[in-house]
Amino acid sequence: MLGSLSLLYQNLDFKTTIFLLVTTFILVHALPYLIDPHGIRRFPGPLIAKFSDIWLGVVCKNGHRSEIVHEMHKKYGPFVRLAPNHVSIAEPDALQIVYAHGNGALKSNFYDAFVSIRRGIFNTRDRNEHxxxxxxxxxxxxxxxxxxxEPQVRLYVGMLLKQWDRLYDMALKNMSGTEGDGWKGEGGRLWLDCLPWVxxxxFDIVGDLAFGAPFGMITAARDLAVVPVNQETVMENYGTKAEVEVREIPAVKILNGRGEYSMSMGVLPPSWRPLARRLPWYKKGLRDVETLAGIAIMAVAKRLATPTDRVDLLSKLQEGRDHEGKVMTKEExxxxxxTLLIAGSDTTSNSTCAIIYYLARTPRAQRKLQKELDEQLGAEDELVATDQQVKRLPYLDACINEGLRLHSTSALGLPRVVPExxxxxLDQYFPPGTVLSVPSYSIHRDPKIWGEDFEEYRPERWFERDQADIQKTFNPFSFGPRACVGRNLAFLELQIIIASILRRFEFVLQDPDQKLETREGFLRKPLGCMVGIKRRDTL
Structure with a gap:
């Protein structure tokens, strides 16, 4: 069919060809709207979004999807049409329905854009395989x-604290790093961008847990990882000590590029994606996807070539059995x-940076947290907090949760396909095949749940608001059978990191009105956070 049309266009004059192309484009987008096969024409939204996926594709590429979708909800109400077959529902009660256990809804083809080595637990759409x-x-x-x-987490938190101690001592002498180091001593404080450090x-924590060895970023104070020049060669020689040609890459930068590429590609129709991959911006993103996969390939190959009895994520993955008693293949x-590298690094660093920012911007909350830390941990000599210690710190949990509410690292509405x-x-029927999502960014700003001061960082609200409403609305790790499997580890990391850092240092912003600038790929990531650090007198 397409070949016949192509031949037809070749035999027509230029003006007629343009006319036919434009007419075809209009019909392809207008007919589905007029026919309305999913019965969603009644829902409001941006005009272009009703006819084409282009609107959402452009929004995603520009890096502020959650904020823009939130503005659309403020304009149009709880139901907003984001694409010809996609409706966003910004109501807390919808969360329990769209993502519920046993409702039959599957992940949409959005997740196909996140497959690189092969499908993993995150991007598998088949229910049985998942x-x-x-x-x-x-x-x-x-x-x-x-x-x-816990020991691995505490090890690297301790290394970070010692690096900041070293730089702080240098800062007291009014010293500064060389250009590119990003730190300086001024006014009795160490000033640095905390984002690269977190x-x-x-990365060092997840490197140790997932691959058996850190990337060495804290020690080097540099964004680096090693990948093979030829990935296929490594895959063919898994478990051997064959020499491999490698190169260094900026892993954090590559990870960011991969997230933006996959997000933007995922909202495009599958038929558009082969063409989109030829465009310069998407071609660069595809290279980031391949390079990031190389980090895992290299690290796993190195680990398998050196057998060990240490307990970590990789050893547990190798030992795991499915219901038939089968283990995963090396490729799996x-x-x-x-997946663990991506989820375990980006989410933790984004959240840590945001929580430090909000505590620095809110001195009252920072002092209250430090009072709790001093009272509960003050007499103990450990530089880094332990699991047993952080379990008894309710205000710490409130500070973390409030940071995750305002800066949900996964803030967008994850798309689900309505089942048979x-x-x-909410009294609205959606036929099979419709794509639905519930944006965490928006429901985390619902004044009915969080109060009229929902934009303020106020940990006290976690003790004041109705806990039933909070539990049904708070969604930092998604909900239902496809929720983040690593949420226990993620929260433990945040408890140990925030407790240890805030017990040792106090933070201020250069400007009290300083905003936390972000950019969103699949995850919503801070672009930086310059803070002034001072070692506390109590230590």
Whole structure:
């Protein structure tokens, strides 16, 4: 059919060809709107979004999807049409329906754009395959298993604190780093951008847990990782000590590029994607996807070539069994390790940076947290807080949760396809095949749940508001059977990191009105956070 049309256009004059192309384009987009196969024409939204996926594609490429979708909800109400077949629902009650256990809804083809080595637990859309993978992976992140990873987490938090201690001592002498180091001493404080440092911390922790060795970023104070020049050669020689040609890359930068590419590609129709990959911006993003996969391939290959009895995520992945007693293939293990690298580094670093920012911007909350830390941990000599210590710190949990509410690292509405039989959400029926999503960014700013001061960082609200409403609305790790399997580890990391850092240092912003600038790929990431650090007199 397409070949016949192409031949037809070749035999027509230029003006006629242009006319036919434009007419075809209009019909392709107008007819579905007029026919309205999913019965969603009644929902408001941007005009272009009703006819084409282009609107959402441009929004995603510009890096502020959650904020813009939120503005659309403020303009149009709780139901907003984001694309010809996609409706966003900004109501807390919708969360329990769209993402519920047993409702039959599947992940949309959005997730196909996140597949690189092979499908993992995150981007698997088949229900049975996901159940198989989840059975293998979920036990790794049980509360009991997570405690086994505490020593590695504490090790690298301690390394970060010692690096900041070293720089702080130099800052007191009014010294500064060389150009590119990004730190200086001024006014009795160490001034630095905390984002790169928490990136180094998160990458070294997940490197140790997922691959058996850190990337060495904290020690080097630099964004670096090693990847093979030829990935296929490494895959062919898994488990051997064959020499491999490698190169260094900026892993954090590559990870950011991969997230933006996959997000933007995922909202395009599958038929458009081959063409989009030829465009310069998308071509660069595709290279980032391939390069990031190389980090996992290289790290897993190195680990498998050197057998060890240490307990970490990779060893548990290798030992895991599905319901038939089968283990994962090496390719599957590598794909899951890549997922752990992405999820375990970016989410932790983004959240840590945001929480430090909000505490620096809110001195009252910072002092209250430090009072709790001093009272509960003050007499103990450990530089880094332990799991047992952070369990008894309710205000710490409130500070973390309030940061995750305002800066949900996964802020967008994750798309789900309505199953056979349809789905009724808030008295609105959606037929099979419709794509629905509930944006965390928006429901985390619902004044009915959080109060009229919902834009303020106020941890006290976690003790004042109706807990039932909070529990049904707070969604930092998604909800239902496809929720983040690593949430126990992620929260433990944040507890230890924030408790240890805030116990040792106090933070201020250069400008009290300084905003936390962000850019959103799949995750919503801070672009930087310059803070003034002072070692506390109590230590």
């Amino acid at each position: 159940a198989r993978k989840r059975k293998i992976v979920s036990h790794i992140f049980s509360q009991k298993s997570v405690i086994e990873f 990136n180094y911390l998160a 293990v590598t794909a899951e390790a890549l 039989g349809g789905l009724t959400v």
